[in-house]
Amino acid sequence: MKVLLFGATGMIGQGVLRECLRDPGVSQVVALVRKPSGQTHAKLKEIVHGDFFDYRAVEPDLAGLDACFFCLGVSAAGLPEAEYQRLTYDLTLAAAVTLARLNPSMAFVYVSGAGTDSTEQGRTMWARVKGRTENALRRLPFRAVYLFRPGLIQPLHGIRSRTGWYQAIYTVLGPCFPLLRRLFPKAILTTEELGRAMLRVARDGAPAAVLEAADLIALGAPPAPAAAP
Template sequence: MKKLMLVGATGLVGGHVLQQALADPAVAQVVAPTRKSLVPHAKLLNPLVDFERLPEDADWWRVDAVVCTLGTTIRVAGSQAAFYKVDHDHPLEVAYLARRHGARAFALNSALGADVASRVFYSRTKGEIERDLQAVGYPSLTLVRPGLIGGQRQEARPAEQWAVRVSKLLQPLLPRRYRVVPADRIAHHLLQAALAATPGVHVLPSEALL
């Protein structure tokens, strides 16, 4: 049985990872640091944290594996710099701290098109976090790259919701990599990769998640 850390548990994909991990007999405990409290559960440890000031020596960093589904939008974050903190700096710091305390597997919710050479800031940020995670030294690293994510969001994201609707209509005509990926499928792949901890760096493209 394993101890799993989940960052991003209050989000769409993270919420599915949380439910699946709590129900999985292979998981002894889920450590989910968040800004807002989660619904209590016997298997859940939910430290409330400020990601700008993570407690470096907390005991709860001692886990076997980490799933990261942190992320924001430039609109919500307010600037590219603020977005970069959430999608790059915080995941990297979590990765370092958990690795320092013994974690051996890390699974990241990245995105289709992640590329350090991209002209698109979002895709470049995802490329940079993928690159920088590889330098942290996890024996097992999984980079999951969904296209559009499908699922029920509380926050209104009109452009994204429109794109999801159009993609769903065009689904039969679209190549598999451009189809909407249900959030629970992404969660399944993240969780199982983190638990399996297969040595090496593994990239799961969008079409592999369907």
């Protein structure tokens, strides 16, 4: 399976990239980045691209792919709705429309958020915009579209958020995650589980297009050990 990854340097994207590179069923990961990450791997093809609203210059590199894991996102804090829509809806659809034309047999996985408003009519601005984005993605002619709505995510394997105040929260919560996982086993997932869930739905499908935290935890469970002969 050949995978396209957006957001490979963010917290979620780092976790997804790790799982993709570790999965023997993934032959190549194409990571579209604004700046070189410095990471190298035999399966990793990194493409530096400056304009995430226009993909004409890199279209040849975006064809022949089986799945797209879209992990880009910005915080709505302090942003007016028009700007948040540009950086969420417009940016995502610019990529998705291009990919649907080049790879109609692709599975497109979008990291949305818990509490997203599918009606597009609620009072919470970010939830309306995310809902508008989800709805637009579902209308595109992909083989499948999966909308991930994780809640709290525990970063593993030294992964850190690039957003300072997010990382401060994760640093404070770090010692509490084992207890929180026991108290809320269907609400908190790890970057490892999220990456495995993406690979699983891209490869095998899922029972629903919209997948909440509990669904993602189940889909991201480690494979059962092989039975002894």
